[in-house]
Amino acid sequence: MKKVDVQELYRESYVDNNFERADLFESLQTRFNIKRALYPGSFAHVTPSFFIPEVTYVDTDPRAKKFFEQKDAVADLISKKKTYDKDTVLHFIASDYSGPLNLKEKSFDLLISQYAGFVSQECKKYLKVDGILLANNSHGDAGMAFIDDDYELIAAIDVKSGKYHITDRELGSYFFPKKQIPVTKEYLRELGKGIGYTKTANSYLFRRIS
Template sequence: MERVEEIYQGFVVDHQLERSGLFEALRERYASLDAVLYPGCFVHLTPSFFFQHVVYVDRNDLARGFFGNKEGVLRKVRSRQQYAQPPHIRFIAQDYLQPLPVLEESFDLLLALYAGGISRACGRYLRVGGLLVTNDHHGDATEAATEENLDLVAVVREQRGRYTFDEQALDTYLVPKSPGRPARGRVVPSRPELARTADYYVFRKSRPAPSSLEPGRFSPPH
């Protein structure tokens, strides 16, 4: 337990990276959120304080050791959990850009925070109607804006630990890209790109994406 506390304090709390207010605000605003997928999590355990079921993914050695101390991690979560059910925590020690051993379209919330390529690599694990919450630190919000099955539904601003949602004038955050090169006499349409910045962006998955799993491939449940 001491090692879990030490690592969490040193790498998350001391760097002001908990963002507890963000997860609390998400839980209050979107009551249907249950199962959460967090690729590129490092040791950012904070989502489990607010969501009962979280699957973490990272190939980092320190993260492996941190989550490998299952009892210490559970004790930490139990000391701060904001829900009545027993916490369910799973850690997958691998690169999230590779296929994950989870079911497609089985998560309500996909987190893309300070990582890159998550919407493209892991969007298939998000259920239709589920939310992708991201910033644009590694271009994740810009990438999500180009996905045809992800729609921007809110932006989030943070001020002194308080998080506010804005669902108005979202079209001002997205502008069309310049037209693509003509293909056989036709101009190829392009998806929007970000025109204004916010601290976080909330996208909703509107329809399934084509599966990238090979036919017959088995995906164990999360």
């Protein structure tokens, strides 16, 4: 595989389509004082490192591996946009996140689950109790976290005029299935995607409570 252009891949994947979500990660860091984050299924989305001093990225995509291997170029990309004075600490694990990651359990403040399957389940052990899970429901992970007794829904995230907004209002109105079906972990795993709910948000925030 030919060498990956770090700036080009990042721009094409996240900037050109307005999918950086920079204001979301800035809000999360500000609100919850996030210092360490784990991002399974990250691909080349290093935007969290603009705001969070230490992030561990995990992905099996060969392009992601090539991207992160170019450490100087990635560091340069982050240094131009980072908002903290500390040195950036960045780790990349070229692995399937459902397997062992050689990470300390209960050591991360934030677990990021975006379009990557059931991160909330496979990587829960790495999230601190009282740590935050950011999950969307593209592959059903937000729905999975909602029925998991180890998590508590604390906020919903909507997009208005291109900006991400976090709200804790009317949380009891989310996660009511449109169809009268029993929603279990087994059902969601078998389905492999999010089901329809009567009210939805772009993403959700959960706190690990046990």
